Amino acid sequence: MLITAALRKRALAPYLTRNEPITRKAAMSADVHTKMLILGSGPAGLSAAIYGARAGLAPIVVQGVQPGGQLTTTTDVENYPGFREVIQGPWLMEEMQAQAEHVGARMLWDTIVDVDVSTRPFRLTGDGGTVYVAETLVIATGAQAKWLGLESEQRLRGQGVSACATCDGFFYRGKKVAVIGGGNTAVEEALYLTNHSPDVTLIHRRDSLRAEKILQERLFAHPNIKVLWNTVVDEFVAGEGTAGLVALQLRDRESGETHRLDVDGAFTAIGHSPATELFRGKLDLDDDGYLLVEPGTARTAIPGVFACGDVMDKIYRQAITAAGTGCMAALDAERFLAAVAHPAREAAAAGHEEKIGAW
Numbered sequence: 001m002l003i004t005a006a007l008r009k010r011a012l013a014p015y016l017t018r019n020e021p022i023t024r025k026a027a028m029s030a031d032v033h034t035k036m037l038i039l040g041s042g043p044a045g046l047s048a049a050i051y052g053a054r055a056g057l058a059p060i061v062v063q064g065v066q067p068g069g070q071l072t073t074t075t076d077v078e079n080y081p082g083f084r085e086v087i088q089g090p091w092l093m094e095e096m097q098a099q100a101e102h103v104g105a106r107m108l109w110d111t112i113v114d115v116d117v118s119t120r121p122f123r124l125t126g127d128g129g130t131v132y133v134a135e136t137l138v139i140a141t142g143a144q145a146k147w148l149g150l151e152s153e154q155r156l157r158g159q160g161v162s163a164c165a166t167c168d169g170f171f172y173r174g175k176k177v178a179v180i181g182g183g184n185t186a187v188e189e190a191l192y193l194t195n196h197s198p199d200v201t202l203i204h205r206r207d208s209l210r211a212e213k214i215l216q217e218r219l220f221a222h223p224n225i226k227v228l229w230n231t232v233v234d235e236f237v238a239g240e241g242t243a244g245l246v247a248l249q250l251r252d253r254e255s256g257e258t259h260r261l262d263v264d265g266a267f268t269a270i271g272h273s274p275a276t277e278l279f280r281g282k283l284d285l286d287d288d289g290y291l292l293v294e295p296g297t298a299r300t301a302i303p304g305v306f307a308c309g310d311v312m313d314k315i316y317r318q319a320i321t322a323a324g325t326g327c328m329a330a331l332d333a334e335r336f337l338a339a340v341a342h343p344a345r346e347a348a349a350a351g352h353e354e355k356i357g358a359w
């Protein structure tokens with residue numbers, strides 16, 4: 001579930017004031033040196049910070065324009081382990097940051113605009129001109145959902161409109177939902193939603209799906225899913241007062257005819273954009289722009305550069321998986337630094353045979 005910008009600002013007010021802003025004046029004074037620089041302060045970056053700090057690496061977290069990451073834009077979180085009751089996304093991220101700071105990580109309110117990973121230590125530049133000189137780099141810059149771009153879609157985000165069935169599908173138990181899109185994500189979201197909803201409509205603007213054949217077969221065979229072809233959403237329709245989404249105003253692209261589909265929830269599933277523009281041409285990306293890592297690790301092809309969370313994971317995209325890979329990135333970085341400091345350990349580190357004293 002999502003919250004409005006105003007609610008988010010209020011929820012984050014105590015959180016934001018604790019961070020250290022990088023001013024232009026400070027930027028002129030000195031470079032910032034660190035053993036571990038973490039880009040991003042979502043679950044991946046903050047988990048890496050907790051593990052990095054507890055390994056004695058005194059990490060610096062550059063928080064970016066969205067301190068706390070995507071979860072700060074949501075209200076109810078029911079699937080993060082450890083909490084019996086529903087928790088709030090901004091609260092969870094505030095706790096994660098407090099924990100990271102408590103064990104020694106330092107938060108800086110800056111955004112990286114340039115990256116040089118051609119030699120180590122790596123040099124990164126913040127938008128105020130601060131240069132960060134880092135022995136290891138952990139990239140946790142996340143990915144953002146793509147939206148149709150309608151004003152009504154943005155207005156009703158968190159009030160019936162979502163981009164994550166795994167996150168929000170549970171809130172639509174027994175209700176009518178729609179999924180918009182035609183690729184793998186859309187078909188997977190529609191299939192997932194049948195776990196909760198008896199009535200799922202997939203809305204696609206073309207007359208065939210882009211999704212893999214096996215997914216399409218499962219979709220077409222499912223009795224609770226119907227597909228509307230050649231159809232686009234003109235408007236997400238709100239109910240009276242605070243009712244949130246109650247319907248979609250649809251248009252047939254061929255005939256031009258419009259009709260209304262009553263729904264309780266709508267899931268825009270037209271893909272995600274990983275925040276990797278900075279790394280294009282410098283690190284290996286897959287066809288969709290996600291950072292590539294060695295399977296089973298957080299290691300990129302450049303020794304000393306690690307990636308974690310949604311920026312390298314286009315399959316799961318959950319807070320818990322982001323946190324898990326954040327932990328992996330910090331442990332990989334600690335192991336890397338130990339191997340560099342003690343070359344004799346390098347072989348063992350490569351073979352993953354040594355126990356890491358990180359907890």
Ligand SMILES: Cc1cc2nc3c(=O)[nH]c(=O)nc-3n(C[C@H](O)[C@H](O)[C@H](O)COP(=O)(O)OP(=O)(O)OC[C@H]3O[C@@H](n4cnc5c(N)ncnc54)[C@H](O)[C@@H]3O)c2cc1C
Nearest residue numbers: 040041042044064066069070112142167309310317318319
């Ligand atoms: C509305 C919504 C609801 C959700 N609900 C749930 C849920 O209930 N349960 C669940 O498990 N998951 C949920 N998710 C998914 C979850 O939020 C993500 O999987 C998770 O946040 C990914 O974590 P991350 O750390 O990889 O990236 P993000 O959380 O996206 O964080 C990215 C960070 O990188 C920073 N950054 C980006 N570029 C730069 C830069 N150039 N320099 C410095 N920093 C930069 C940003 O400021 C941000 O801090 C939800 C997502 C959304 C959008």
